[in-house]
Amino acid sequence: DAIMHVSGTGNSLYSGTVPVDTTLSGGSYTLTDPLRGNGVTCDGMNVKIKCDAMLDLNNIWGSGVQSNRQTAAVDVHFGVAQAYDYFKNVHGRSGIFGDGRGVPARVHYGEAISNAFWNGDHLYMMFGDGPGNSKPLVSLDVVAHEMSHGVTQFMVPGGLIYESESGGLNEATSDIFGTMVEFQANVAADRGDYLIGEKIDLDGDGTPFRYMYNPALDNVSHSCWSAGTKDVNTHFSSGVGNHFFFMLAEGSGATAFGTSPVCGSARPVTGIGRDKAAKIWFRALDVYFTSTTSYVDPENPDNTARAYTLSAAADLYGMCSREYKAVQSAWNAVNVVG
Numbered sequence: 001d002a003i004m005h006v007s008g009t010g011n012s013l014y015s016g017t018v019p020v021d022t023t024l025s026g027g028s029y030t031l032t033d034p035l036r037g038n039g040v041t042c043d044g045m046n047v048k049i050k051c052d053a054m055l056d057l058n059n060i061w062g063s064g065v066q067s068n069r070q071t072a073a074v075d076v077h078f079g080v081a082q083a084y085d086y087f088k089n090v091h092g093r094s095g096i097f098g099d100g101r102g103v104p105a106r107v108h109y110g111e112a113i114s115n116a117f118w119n120g121d122h123l124y125m126m127f128g129d130g131p132g133n134s135k136p137l138v139s140l141d142v143v144a145h146e147m148s149h150g151v152t153q154f155m156v157p158g159g160l161i162y163e164s165e166s167g168g169l170n171e172a173t174s175d176i177f178g179t180m181v182e183f184q185a186n187v188a189a190d191r192g193d194y195l196i197g198e199k200i201d202l203d204g205d206g207t208p209f210r211y212m213y214n215p216a217l218d219n220v221s222h223s224c225w226s227a228g229t230k231d232v233n234t235h236f237s238s239g240v241g242n243h244f245f246f247m248l249a250e251g252s253g254a255t256a257f258g259t260s261p262v263c264g265s266a267r268p269v270t271g272i273g274r275d276k277a278a279k280i281w282f283r284a285l286d287v288y289f290t291s292t293t294s295y296v297d298p299e300n301p302d303n304t305a306r307a308y309t310l311s312a313a314a315d316l317y318g319m320c321s322r323e324y325k326a327v328q329s330a331w332n333a334v335n336v337v338g
């Protein structure tokens with residue numbers, strides 16, 4: 001049979017009606033994306049041990065309602081495509097491996113799992129259906145967050161070790177690019193913001209998983225670096241990197257996306273825009289980061305995110321640039337001082 005690429009239509013849970021790139025094979029369409037390395041979205045069937053192909057006869061996927069198994073799959077297939085395109089078009093990186101190959105994404109993974117993951121051993125993403133299998137963790141920012149873990153693993157030599165401050169930087173990287181993808185996709189139902197997982201509303205009270213402009217708003221994340229930052233969960237120490245990125249992009253104080261307080265008596269920060277901030281972060285990661293890079297390391301002061309983002313800013317904009325100075329001020333504003 002001829003195998004061909006087809007543009008389908010998806011009715012997602014969180015992003016409204018979206019395009020989905022599919023493959024026609026043997027009379028059925030499948031969620032295999034030939035434009036992005038044949039990445040497949042498959043149905044984990046609410047177990048952990050398998051993932052079945054999803055098939056459709058008219059290439060119109062999902063209904064916008066969770067009870068239709070295709071609906072959450074549309075969010076994942078679309079989200080992975082948006083993330084893939086973001087890394088390729090903005091940063092020149094072709095997928096997780098940099099060689100154009102896609103990776104599988106397992107939707108309906110396990111039974112009522114309130115989480116989503118990147119599996120760095122078996123190399124696939126997986127997305128749980130949430131409490132009571134009713135709130136799938138498949139919003140655009142979360143899907144792009146998980147794919148970004150894969151990019152980090154293969155872009156930084158040895159990955160960015162998932163513990164201590166390097167783990168916090170790993171998490172921050174996924175929140176940063178997850179957010180950049182959300183802005184880039186510019187979906188009417190899910191415009192860009194600096195909240196993570198706000199569409200999922202897992203707690204049912206309208207709160208997101210994380211707040212990049214003021215991470216401590218969740219009562220557990222660190223907005224400001226301290227000696228104890230290395231000892232907390234990577235999703236909480238990511239706050240320092242998220243807060244840095246927010247202020248570098250948007251500035252401190254009152255902004256269109258929330259009020260971002262500087263730490264201690266730091267000077268206010270004037271943002272340089274999110275596109276430049278993301279260029280700096282990506283280049284630091286791509287060219288300079290090592291597997292043990294941290295926020296602050298008195299024994300190895302060169303192996304820090306501050307030093308590497310400054311090198312990246314110098315490469316891109318020059319050492320006398322306002323961008324370089326903004327990187328300095330934004331780190332100062334999260335208590336990572338030079």
Ligand code: ASN
Binds near residue numbers: 146149171
């Ligand atoms: N959702 C989490 C994440 O991607 C899963 C984990 O803790 N690794 O960060």
Ligand code: ZN
Binds near residue numbers: 171174
């Ligand atoms: Zn993560």
Ligand code: CA
Binds near residue numbers: 179193
């Ligand atoms: Ca968001």
